Amino acid sequence: MQRYFVAPEQIKEGVVTITGEDAHHAVRVMRMKPEDRLIACDGQGCTVLASVVDAAPQEVRAEVLEKLAPDSEPAWRITIAQSLPKGDKMELVIQKGTEIGAAAFLPFESQRMVVQYDGKKEAKRLERWGKIAKEAAEQSHRHCIPAIQPFLTWKGLLKEIGQYDLALFCYEAEGKDAHGIGIADAVRQWKREQGDGASAPRVLLIVGSEGGFTEREAKEASEAGARLIALGRRILRTETAGLVGLACLLYESGEMGGA
Template sequence: MQRYFIAPELLTETDVTIVGDDAHHIIRVMRGKAGDQVIVSNGLDREAVVRLREPEKDRVVADIVEWLPMLNEPAVEVWIAQSLPKGDKMELVIQKGTEIGADRFIPFQSERTVVQLDAKKEGKRVERWQKIAKEAAEQAHRNRVPAVEAPLSWKQLLERIGQADAAWICYEKQDGLQLKQRIQEALTKHRDSSVSRTAADGPTQAYTAEQRIKLLLIVGPEGGFTEQEVKAAEAAGAHSVSLGRRILRTETAAMVGLTCILYETGEMGG
């Protein structure tokens, strides 16, 4: 069943109004007619099966048929910080990362980043990236659309590390702990802190869905990170990790790292 994300204010207790590109897709592409059913989500806390009324010229009104549980989001938030790759690789990272289960994408520029964004075009680029995330979320039946942020400088990215519960920087020269071990460390630490919080404050103070553990994966450009950048990230609180013995392309590393995290946290049978 086709899925659409709509603005929260357009979804009421009894009906929904679909406008813009989504209405065009229903009317022109899907040839929707009265009685057809689709799924709509406000991307926050509500989604439902709805039945279309007769489509109008530029909007579609539909009646609520059934409210649905929102169970398709991972129990952890994974933020993908991706040094801007060449060509359309960022679009691939966002599309496939959304399908796999990323919660947020943070593009950034590092020392060996080749791409130099035009400030005048940055807004349109981010808008396109966000649209790609929305379409991928609809295809993958996500309950929400991952956020795509405006590109950050390296310094700005370092400041974001402290906002995550655990942060890892992928480094091909790392010969110590692999990502799997770091993930288990972070989960154990978070689990222990959750137990301590519950014991001290009572069961009602346990971690809620909004307090999911936040995991930041930092992926470098085609030329990789410099040793100075890795040291700076570690000083800011990140751990350098290996994704294995083989050298991965930057867009591959993002998807492999994300998949490993979700597997180890039980989202893919781990």
């Protein structure tokens, strides 16, 4: 069933109002007509099943039939902090990360970042990324659209680490060492430390750019409170690392049958 994200004020008094590109998509692409059903989410926990009453390319109105439980959102709120990669790799990370279950994405600057960040293009870039996240959230039946946070400097990222219950720093040097700690070890260690308070944490997964991280960055991240982890002994592409780490974290949380 087709799912659309709307602003909270577009679900009121038992009626869902869909406008703009979504209305055009519903009528011209999905060929919706009266009595067809759709799902509408306000991105803040309200998800409803509705039946179309009026369908026009400019506006679709649907009667709310029932509220639905937001059962597709992970209990662990995981943010992928991704050092800005070149080309369209960030778009892939956002699209697939949204499908898997990321709560947010945080682009940041690192020493070996290949691309040159252009602050003048940030607004346009965030708009594009937000659209990708929205479409992926609809496709994967999410109840919330992951937040795309503004670009941070390296120092800004270090300050963010302390705002999370658990911060994991993906560092390839850990993978080369037979004694390097992996995600499962780091999570289980954290769970032992937290006891009963480990049920629904905010997690920051930090991933480097194409060039990886320097020893100094690893040291500074560790000093800021992040745990250095390995994603195996193979070198993963930057657009692969965050997705692998996200899937591992959701498994360890019990989302995919682990824990």
